Amino acid sequence: MAKPVLGLDLGSKYIKYVEMLQLGKGRFELKSVGMTQSPAKGLNSDADIDHEAMATVIKKLFKDGNVRTHVVNVALPETNVFTRVIQVPPLSERELSSAIKWEAEQYIPLPLAEVQMDFSIVGESLDTEGNKKLDVLLVAAPKIVIERYNKVLDLCDLEVSAMETEIISASRALLPSVADKPLTVLVINLGAQTTDFSILKGGVIIFTRSIPTGGVSFTQALSQDLGFPVPQAEEYKKTYGLQKDQLEGKVYHSLKPLFSVISEEIKRALTYIQDKYPDEVISSVILSGGGAKLPGMVEIMVEETGIETQVGNPWTRVQMNQERFNKLKDEGVVFAVAVGLAMREI
Helix, strand or coil: CCCCEEEEEECCCEEEEEEEEEEECCEEEEEEEEEEECCCCHHHCCCHHHHHHHHHHHHHHHHHCCCCCCEEEEEECHHHCEEEEEEECCCCHHHHHHHHHHHHHHHCCCCHHHEEEEEEEEEEEECCCCCEEEEEEEEEEEHHHHHHHHHHHHHCCCEEEEEEEHHHHHHHHHHHHCCCCCCEEEEEEECCCCEEEEEEECCEEEEEEEECCCHHHHHHHHHHHHCCCHHHHHHHHHHHCCCCCCHHHHHHHHHHHHHHHHHHHHHHHHHHHHHHCCCCCCCEEEEECHHHHCCCHHHHHHHHHCCCEEECCCCCCEECCCCCCCCHHHHHHHHHHHHHHHHCCC
């Protein structure tokens, strides 16, 4: 008999979880869901007292949600993880490990002894000289970060089944938002501290990147420009967002320079894909994370990219009690990472 799978998203601003039962054939049943504010330091600290505070918050959240599952999939923030699609020659399995280790040394700014590394072959392509290459998704996380996560989860009596990056989890949950057939899409996760990008070709990640611009940066800019306290700036951001015709465009003009940073990164990503895969066309942009809910975000994204854009729906393959989970109609997109984690097999 299938057991529920628990996805836990330990964000810098909010802790979110989703507990789901995998029904088979890509279908799921929602058992429990919850969100609460993260402690001020939490996983950004090495102090025992901060780890204990984090564990206390998680245990209360699970108790309130009547969570029964103790095996968990967890997301690591892109700021702490090195993710890149690299190219290597077609090699045997043994040769491949050595080649990837050598390549990793070129991209990872830490000694390999200090990171935990994993990779998966995501496809094939030709290099600039027309030679056949394997495209490999390389992911590496500092061991000290993993140890910090494991310590907090041990305090919660949780057993970790898998760790992966936030954008991989979000992409797994959001791809069905577009269509069942294979497409090439850009997924943008607009988080509190970072904005993360991935391009998926036929459901497989072929590009990933992260920049340190997120919702907190937007709020701080608004607070400074308009002289508002941070809580008031947060409310103005959520209410008026990137709408040009609201409040004489004051909020829009304050946030636009930061959005332009995101926009330029998107354009670089699209140029990279066009150069590497000349026949590929990005059919859709899918937004997730708290920033996806900002008024005007979809419209300005279409304006900047010229690509159909939508706020992703991570619940398209999930059955749920509509009355019990009614609040998800408004908050659903912020659970994309947690949903994607719960969709991963234990």
